[in-house]
Amino acid sequence: MTRDTEPFLPNEPANEPNEEADWIRDAQAGDRAAFARLIERYWDLLYRWLYRMTRDRHAAEDLTQETFLKALAAVKSFRPGSNFRAWVFRIGQNNFVNQKRAERRTKQPLPDDIAGPDVNSAETATENREALETVARAIDELPTDFRAALTLRVEQGLSFRDVARILGTTEETARWRVFKARQKLLKVLSPELLPPGAATGEAKE
Amino acid sequence: MKCQAVQNRILALLDPRHIPSAFLEHVGDCAACRVWVEQVARLESLIECLPVPPAPTDKKASLIAELTGASVAEPLATPSRARPMSSPFRTFIRENANLVGGLAAAILVAFGVWAFSGSTKGPKADVAATTPEDPFLKKVAGRTVALAKATTPTARLQALSGWADDLGTEARSMARVASPDELQEIARWFGKVKDGMVKQAETLPPRALTPAERLTQFDALAAKMGDTVTQTNKALEEVSQDAKPALERIRDTAQDGQQKLRDLARKGV
Amino acid sequence: MARYALLLTTFAALAAWAGAQGPAPSLTAADQLRLFKSNRALLDNLVDHGVKMSAADTPLARAEECRRTALTLATYTKRAATEDQNPDRVAELANLLGEVVREGLAPNLDEAKRTFPPESRQAKRVGELRDTTKHDLDAVRAAIPAGKVGDNAKVQAALARLAELRAKFGE
Numbered sequence: 001m002t003r004d005t006e007p008f009l010p011n012e013p014a015n016e017p018n019e020e021a022d023w024i025r026d027a028q029a030g031d032r033a034a035f036a037r038l039i040e041r042y043w044d045l046l047y048r049w050l051y052r053m054t055r056d057r058h059a060a061e062d063l064t065q066e067t068f069l070k071a072l073a074a075v076k077s078f079r080p081g082s083n084f085r086a087w088v089f090r091i092g093q094n095n096f097v098n099q100k101r102a103e104r105r106t107k108q109p110l111p112d113d114i115a116g117p118d119v120n121s122a123e124t125a126t127e128n129r130e131a132l133e134t135v136a137r138a139i140d141e142l143p144t145d146f147r148a149a150l151t152l153r154v155e156q157g158l159s160f161r162d163v164a165r166i167l168g169t170t171e172e173t174a175r176w177r178v179f180k181a182r183q184k185l186l187k188v189l190s191p192e193l194l195p196p197g198a199a200t201g202e203a204k205e
Numbered sequence: 206m207k208c209q210a211v212q213n214r215i216l217a218l219l220d221p222r223h224i225p226s227a228f229l230e231h232v233g234d235c236a237a238c239r240v241w242v243e244q245v246a247r248l249e250s251l252i253e254c255l256p257v258p259p260a261p262t263d264k265k266a267s268l269i270a271e272l273t274g275a276s277v278a279e280p281l282a283t284p285s286r287a288r289p290m291s292s293p294f295r296t297f298i299r300e301n302a303n304l305v306g307g308l309a310a311a312i313l314v315a316f317g318v319w320a321f322s323g324s325t326k327g328p329k330a331d332v333a334a335t336t337p338e339d340p341f342l343k344k345v346a347g348r349t350v351a352l353a354k355a356t357t358p359t360a361r362l363q364a365l366s367g368w369a370d371d372l373g374t375e376a377r378s379m380a381r382v383a384s385p386d387e388l389q390e391i392a393r394w395f396g397k398v399k400d401g402m403v404k405q406a407e408t409l410p411p412r413a414l415t416p417a418e419r420l421t422q423f424d425a426l427a428a429k430m431g432d433t434v435t436q437t438n439k440a441l442e443e444v445s446q447d448a449k450p451a452l453e454r455i456r457d458t459a460q461d462g463q464q465k466l467r468d469l470a471r472k473g474v
Numbered sequence: 475m476a477r478y479a480l481l482l483t484t485f486a487a488l489a490a491w492a493g494a495q496g497p498a499p500s501l502t503a504a505d506q507l508r509l510f511k512s513n514r515a516l517l518d519n520l521v522d523h524g525v526k527m528s529a530a531d532t533p534l535a536r537a538e539e540c541r542r543t544a545l546t547l548a549t550y551t552k553r554a555a556t557e558d559q560n561p562d563r564v565a566e567l568a569n570l571l572g573e574v575v576r577e578g579l580a581p582n583l584d585e586a587k588r589t590f591p592p593e594s595r596q597a598k599r600v601g602e603l604r605d606t607t608k609h610d611l612d613a614v615r616a617a618i619p620a621g622k623v624g625d626n627a628k629v630q631a632a633l634a635r636l637a638e639l640r641a642k643f644g645e
Contacts, residue, residue, distance in 0.1 A: 032504075036272040043265045048257045058446045061260040065268060066384060072272075073508050099384070128251075135251045153219070154252040160219065179217040185248060186216075193244040193251075271502040336562040337501060339509040345517055346547075346570045349524040353540050353578030361528050368524065382507040390514065394521045401525045 024084055027075050035075060039068050042085055045156060046092050052151045053096050055140055063099065067092040086158070089166040093148070100144075131192060138188050142181055149177035150185075208238050215245060222246045261445070264381065344371050358409045359422065365402040366426050369395060369462070373433040376455055377440045380448040388451030395455050399462040402426070406469045423470030430463035512563075519546045533585035534596055540579035541603050541610075547571040548610045552617040559619075561626035568614065568632035576639055579607060604643055611640045 020041070026034035043064060050067075051060035071078075071088050078087055139147055145167070152163045153174075164174040186193070211231050215221045224232065224242065232238045348368040355361040372395040376388060383391075406423060414422065437456040441449060501509070510517075523543040530536045551567040554560050583600055590596040615633055618624045 032272040032502075033274075036269045039265065039269055039272070047260060047265075051257050052255070056446075057258045058261050061262060061264055062384075062445050062447050064260075065264045065382065068268060069382060069504055069507050072504055073511075131251055132255060135248065136255055139252070139255070150252070154249060155255060175217055179213070182216045182221070182245070182248070186244065189248065190244055193247050268503070271504060336560055336566075337505055337509070338562075338566050339513050340501070341506075341510070342513045342517060342520075342566075343570070345520045345524070346573065349520055349527060349543055350574055350578045352524050352527040353536050353543075353574070353582060355528075356533075358531075365528055379506065379510065382503045383510065387510060387514070390518070394518070397521055397525050401528045405528060 020084060021080065024075070024078065024080060027072075028078070028080075032072075035072055038084065038088075042088055043068065045085070046089060049089065049151055049156055050092055050096060052139070052155065053144070053148060059099070063092060063095050067095050070095070083162055083165065086162040086165045089152070089156075090168070093166050093168070134189065134192050135185070138185050141188075142184060146177050146181035146184065149174050150181035153178045208235060208241075211238060212241060215242065220249065222249055267381070341371075341375050358405055358413055362402060362405050362422070362426060365398055365405065366429050369398045369402065369433065369459075370429060372398060373437060373455060373459065376452060377436060380440060380444045380452060383448075385447045385451060388448055389454070392451045392454040392458070396458045399430075399458050403462060403465045403469075406466060419472075420470045423466050427463045427466035427470065430459045430466065433459040434463065516546070516550050516567075533582045533589060534599065537579055537582035537586055537600070537603055540574060540582060541607060544571055544574050544579055544607065545610055547574060548614050551614050555618045555623050555629075559623055561623045561629045564618065564623055565626070565628035565632040568629070568636060571611075571614065572632070572635050572639055575607060575611070579603075580639075580642070608640060608643050611636055611643070615640075 020038070023034045023037045027038065046067060047060055047064045050063045051057055054060050054063065067088060070091050074091070078084065139150065142150065148167055149163055152158050152166060153160065158166070160171045160174045160178070163178070164171045167174060167177075169177075208231075211228050215224060215228060218224070221242070222245075232242055345368075348364060348371065351364040351367070352361060355364050372391055376391040376395065379391065380388060406426075409419075434456050437452050437459065441452050441456070444452060520543065523539060523546065527536060527539045527543070530539050547567055547570055551564060551571055554563040554567055583603060586600050587597065590600070614636065618629065618633065623629055
């Protein structure tokens with residue numbers, strides 16, 4: 001497996017390291033308003049990921065809140081200069097793992113007002129919506145470790161290094177899990193993934 | 206390079222939509238891999254776009270508001286907690302005006318320092334420097350002391366009833382923030398206190414209360430349990446799914462306690 | 475006299491203003507949760523003690539349970555001093571310990587002492603409880619390290635109150 005330089009990572013918040021470093025420093029000194037800014041920055045991202053893990057928006061919201069409360073309580077233990085988002089997500093991961101036994105995983109159908117990609121026609125919108133539903137269900141069926149790694153990498157746009165930190169594993173293992181997740185999804189989804197109108201080819205041996 | 210090897214390498218990339226030149230040559234020459242790469246790219250894009258339903262409540266805004274001091278969350282479905290505006294100092298002045306003298310001067314200075322320092326501070330609290338006292342811990346310790354001072358079964362019942370009330374209030378107050386496990390702990394405590402109440406009521410010596418007193422007092426205690434049932438039911442309409450089992454447990458325990466107390470009120474009547 | 479009247483008037487005005495500020499702000503949800511997590515184990519112990527207390531129907535039985543409650547609080551106070559090194563928590567727990575001993579244990583011991591003949595087994599037990607309580611209070615004082623915790627004003631005030639209480643037990 002080759003390593004490549006990291007391209008632009010989507011979903012990354014605007015790169016203002018100094019501002020965030022100031023907020024963290026102030027929060028560690030007891031400034032709760034500063035911590036509130038960090039919540040403002042990362043809550044939605046964390047909620048998104050925890051929803052992906054729990055498939056339950058109630059559980060995801062509760063876990064997100066619990067995570068930030070724990071982060072607030074432990075903020076003095078955060079090492080300045082390291083990745084705050086990865087640190088918070090790590091706490092979220094631990095909370096999710098702890099709650100996994102008790103959680104009731106209710107698979108919810110996608111709501112009617114899903115925010116799909118920009119579309120120009122109702123027909124394309126329906127097609128994409130169905131594709132999104134199918135992909136979401138398939139991701140839901142992935143083993144938890146694979147799902148966690150894949151969504152952190154692709155949906156959250158994190159590097160393999162940060163994925164590894166959050167999941168408490170090595171970069172190689174994180175990369176492998178993402179690889180396996182993609183492989184499994186392709187196996188399950190390949191007919192649905194053909195772009196509209198594309199011909200089916202045969203793989204060379 | 207064989208197709209499988211190329212495909213595996215592409216799947217392990219940070220982003221399979223950005224294919225290094227080493228693999229582009231093969232993909233360019235292989236129709237099957239070209240289609241495959243389009244599938245992978247589509248999958249990656251779809252994963253990025255997966256929608257997320259909105260959060261069911263607004264815990265984000267509540268937490269931010271609390272941290273910035275914009276507003277403080279009220280506990281769910283509890284009676285108004287507004288404490289009377291007690292002013293022990295007004296009473297002190299009224300009753301001890303003749304003795305104030307030099308003490309007034311000293312207190313005046315202290316108040317001045319407090320008043321001015323309090324008015325200039327913003328909502329920031331120095332978490333690192335001070336740990337606030339825990340009012341719930343104080344209540345629980347206070348109930349234990351009240352039980353130590355209670356020399357009659359009736360006094361013990363009253364103390365236990367107040368304690369059950371405290372626990373119900375705390376559970377509803379914590380339902381937004383505590384984990385299910387923590388709420389279940391409070392529910393467990395509530396159960397112990399309720400069992401203690403029922404036991405006291407059951408073992409009350411026959412001559413301790415007249416039948417009429419028994420009926421009045423036990424019905425009053427049952428009514429308080431009923432209040433807990435009502436308040437908890439209201440809270441259940443607002444809490445998340447994970448908080449419900451613990452609150453339901455408290456509600457059911459309170460209902461059980463209410464019924465038992467009513468039955469005991471009428472025992473032998 | 476005029477100056478005294480002026481002082482009194484100003485004091486009354488300030489106090490009226492202070493009283494009009496209303497009750498102290500309640501805890502934020504974050505604080506409430508954090509405190510619950512810190513105190514959960516202690517709360518669990520106190521609930522058990524309280525429920526057992528409710529089943530104790532003699533002064534001696536209540537004194538026994540009070541002593542056990544006091545020992546629990548003493549243990550947590552010492553832990554707050556040595557492990558957490560948190561002066562606010564030390565002061566808070568020391569004050570609660572004092573309340574249990576002063577309002578619960580002492581009156582029940584006095585009542586039990588009055589109830590039993592001096593040479594009885596129960597009177598001897600009352601004496602034992604007094605001695606162990608003195609020992610518990612001494613142990614708390616000894617466990618408070620000098621410096622950040624021991625030099626803290628709130629901790630010193632709490633320890634002073636415990637020392638007064640201890641002196642009464644020594645009589």
